[in-house]
Amino acid sequence: MIEKIQRRFALTRPGAVNLVKACVSCTISYLVIAMSIGILYFFTCDLIGIFRTGTGMPEYGIYAVQCAVVVILIFAAHYVQYNMTFFNTYTESARLRISVAERLRKFPLRFFSRRDLSDLTTTILSDVTGMEQALSHFIPEFAGSVISTALLSIGMFFFDVKMAAAAVWCVPVSFLLVFLAKKKLSQAGKKDRKIQLIRTEKIQEGLESVKDLKAGRYMESYIKEVDDAIDRCEKSQIVTELTNALFVVSSQLILKLGIATVVIFGVKYLISGEISLEIFMLFLIVASRLYDPLNATLQNLAAIISCDPKIDRLNEINEYPLQEGKDRMEPDGYDIQFENVTFSYEKGKPVLKNVSFTAKQNEITALIGGSGGGKTTCASLAARFYEPDAGRITVGGVDISTVDPEVLLSDFSIVFQDVVLFNASIMENIRIGKKNATDEEVMRAAQMAFCDEFVQEMPDGYQTVIGENGSRLSGGQRQRISIARAMLKDAPMILLDEASASLDVESETYVQQALSKLIEGKTVIMIAHRMRTVAKASHLIVLEDGQIAEEGTPEELLKQDGIYKRMTDLQHAAGQWKI
Numbered sequence: 313m314i315e316k317i318q319r320r321f322a323l324t325r326p327g328a329v330n331l332v333k334a335c336v337s338c339t340i341s342y343l344v345i346a347m348s349i350g351i352l353y354f355f356t357c358d359l360i361g362i363f364r365t366g367t368g369m370p371e372y373g374i375y376a377v378q379c380a381v382v383v384i385l386i387f388a389a390h391y392v393q394y395n396m397t398f399f400n401t402y403t404e405s406a407r408l409r410i411s412v413a414e415r416l417r418k419f420p421l422r423f424f425s426r427r428d429l430s431d432l433t434t435t436i437l438s439d440v441t442g443m444e445q446a447l448s449h450f451i452p453e454f455a456g457s458v459i460s461t462a463l464l465s466i467g468m469f470f471f472d473v474k475m476a477a478a479a480v481w482c483v484p485v486s487f488l489l490v491f492l493a494k495k496k497l498s499q500a501g502k503k504d505r506k507i508q509l510i511r512t513e514k515i516q517e518g519l520e521s522v523k524d525l526k527a528g529r530y531m532e533s534y535i536k537e538v539d540d541a542i543d544r545c546e547k548s549q550i551v552t553e554l555t556n557a558l559f560v561v562s563s564q565l566i567l568k569l570g571i572a573t574v575v576i577f578g579v580k581y582l583i584s585g586e587i588s589l590e591i592f593m594l595f596l597i598v599a600s601r602l603y604d605p606l607n608a609t610l611q612n613l614a615a616i617i618s619c620d621p622k623i624d625r626l627n628e629i630n631e632y633p634l635q636e637g638k639d640r641m642e643p644d645g646y647d648i649q650f651e652n653v654t655f656s657y658e659k660g661k662p663v664l665k666n667v668s669f670t671a672k673q674n675e676i677t678a679l680i681g682g683s684g685g686g687k688t689t690c691a692s693l694a695a696r697f698y699e700p701d702a703g704r705i706t707v708g709g710v711d712i713s714t715v716d717p718e719v720l721l722s723d724f725s726i727v728f729q730d731v732v733l734f735n736a737s738i739m740e741n742i743r744i745g746k747k748n749a750t751d752e753e754v755m756r757a758a759q760m761a762f763c764d765e766f767v768q769e770m771p772d773g774y775q776t777v778i779g780e781n782g783s784r785l786s787g788g789q790r791q792r793i794s795i796a797r798a799m800l801k802d803a804p805m806i807l808l809d810e811a812s813a814s815l816d817v818e819s820e821t822y823v824q825q826a827l828s829k830l831i832e833g834k835t836v837i838m839i840a841h842r843m844r845t846v847a848k849a850s851h852l853i854v855l856e857d858g859q860i861a862e863e864g865t866p867e868e869l870l871k872q873d874g875i876y877k878r879m880t881d882l883q884h885a886a887g888q889w890k891i
């Protein structure tokens with residue numbers, strides 16, 4: 313049962329156990345409150361007796377004690393309920409966020425390429441927050457009021473079957489109405505969520521590309537698009553609320569009819585002598601109390617139903633297969649070998665077809681070819697960012713699909729064009745390469761990567777904070793920081809996206825010198841765009857349309873008079889152009 317609850321509400325196992333406890337404590341709370349009905353009933357019976365006989369007095373003392381006991385019990389039950397719901401909920405939502413983040417860490421990139429960033433951020437932040445409310449209020453209160461009402465209803469049948477039927481007929485009818493509306497409520501919730509996502513994406517897109525928007529004078533049309541997205545979102549939220557309200561209010565009205573039927577049938581049975589005045593009073597008291605928790609419950613039921621899309625998304629993350637493997641890798645050297653590797657991002661559209669090559673240790677293997685040929689994909693597969701559809705990739709004879717991705721990545725240094733920097737000091741940004749490196753080691757790596765000169769000129773040297781994604785640095789400086797990280801890591805395999813393509817001559821010279829030091833004695837797979845860089849490589853692989861079109865040393869390929877020769881000639885000609 314715990315597993316079912318876990319899956320139904322996308323919880324961790326302790327969360328599911330705690331949810332059961334919260335439901336039990338809510339039920340007890342409601343039952344304790346219902347005890348006051350008993351006191352009121354006996355007090356009313358006493359009064360009726362006194363009015364009938366015209367003698368005696370109710371025993372106020374006993375009733376006062378009973379009331380005091382019930383009040384204490386209500387406080388105690390609420391205290392337990394509070395701890396079981398709120399305290400456990402916040403612990404669970406922290407656990408959920410950590411578990412989602414932990415799982416995301418172990419997902420292949422394929423998962424992320426199918427989801428956009430705002431969708432994921434929403435899942436981690438707002439879906440979990442939405443579930444917080446469901447766990448602390450909706451679900452326990454729903455379970456508590458349904459169970460306590462069911463018990464009270466059963467109890468009422470022991471007193472009088474006909475009156476009990478007059479009191480409780482409306483309960484299943486109003487629940488049925490909300491359940492019948494489940495599909496509509498769920499659809500409205502899903503649609504609303506999609507529209508909210510579009511709004512968030514639009515705003516995020518604008519914030520990320522504010523420079524381009526201003527430069528291209530698109531700001532006005534962008535603002536209009538955002539306005540439209542916000543308007544659509546507002547309308548959709550109103551429709552969702554109205555759908556919700558329509559079904560909930562109708563069910564609550566049906567529930568209220570219960571009091572009317574108790575009065576109508578009660579008076580009828582009282583006059584015909586089928587029930588006593590005491591029983592009539594009992595049902596009036598119970599009916600006045602019975603529907604209050606249920607009113608809130610109907611609201612809760614609608615809220616639980618509208619949580620379904622959140623639960624689906626969390627479950628998608630909980631059930632997506634993780635990339636796992638051995639936590640040790642003992643390769644025989646660091647040759648990277650592709651054996652008949654086929655890979656596709658989308659089913660049926662392979663971007664690598666039967667690719668086989670070996671990137672040897674102590675050599676630079678350059679991947680070249682036209683745009684979209686599959687160079688970046690090859691490099692990503694080597695680091696197990698994705699899993700091949702067929703074939704295998706080995707490092708020193710070890711199939712990388714059997715190794716934990718984090719263990720594998722600890723043997724890779726990756727220097728790509730898009731350098732990711734954090735809003736922290738330069739020291740910390742370089743230290744990412746080796747978490748436990750001393751300041752001296754960081755500075756040595758920075759010197760080797762030609763960072764030292766520009767770092768010393770900064771106001772706080774290595775302690776200068778470089779802004780979000782290194783916004784205070786130039787392109788060449790960012791790349792040298794990324795090379796310094798790789799130097800510090802000193803991993804035996806290097807993936808290199810020709811990192812100096814967009815730099816000015818001076819920066820490029822620095823970056824090239826830094827790279828030459830970095831790659832000494834390593835297995836290097838380089839994605840190369842310019843034939844000048846490639847001339848230094850030991851082994852060239854020309855990828856065209858996901859297949860190896862040519863392979864060999866630069867000299868061999870020049871002789872072949874094929875794609876490589878053509879690319880070299882074209883770039884040489886481009887170098888001669890004058891404006």
Ligand SMILES: Nc1ncnc2c1ncn2[C@@H]1O[C@H](COP(=O)(O)OP(=O)(O)OP(=O)(O)O)[C@@H](O)[C@H]1O
Binds near residue numbers: 657658681
């Ligand atoms: N995340 C992705 N999802 C779907 N298709 C992708 C993805 N990344 C790349 N592709 C497609 O896979 C093919 C190979 O892309 P890849 O980036 O490996 O080529 P490339 O040779 O590195 O190109 P370039 O030199 O332009 O960087 C292209 O058709 C590209 O559109």
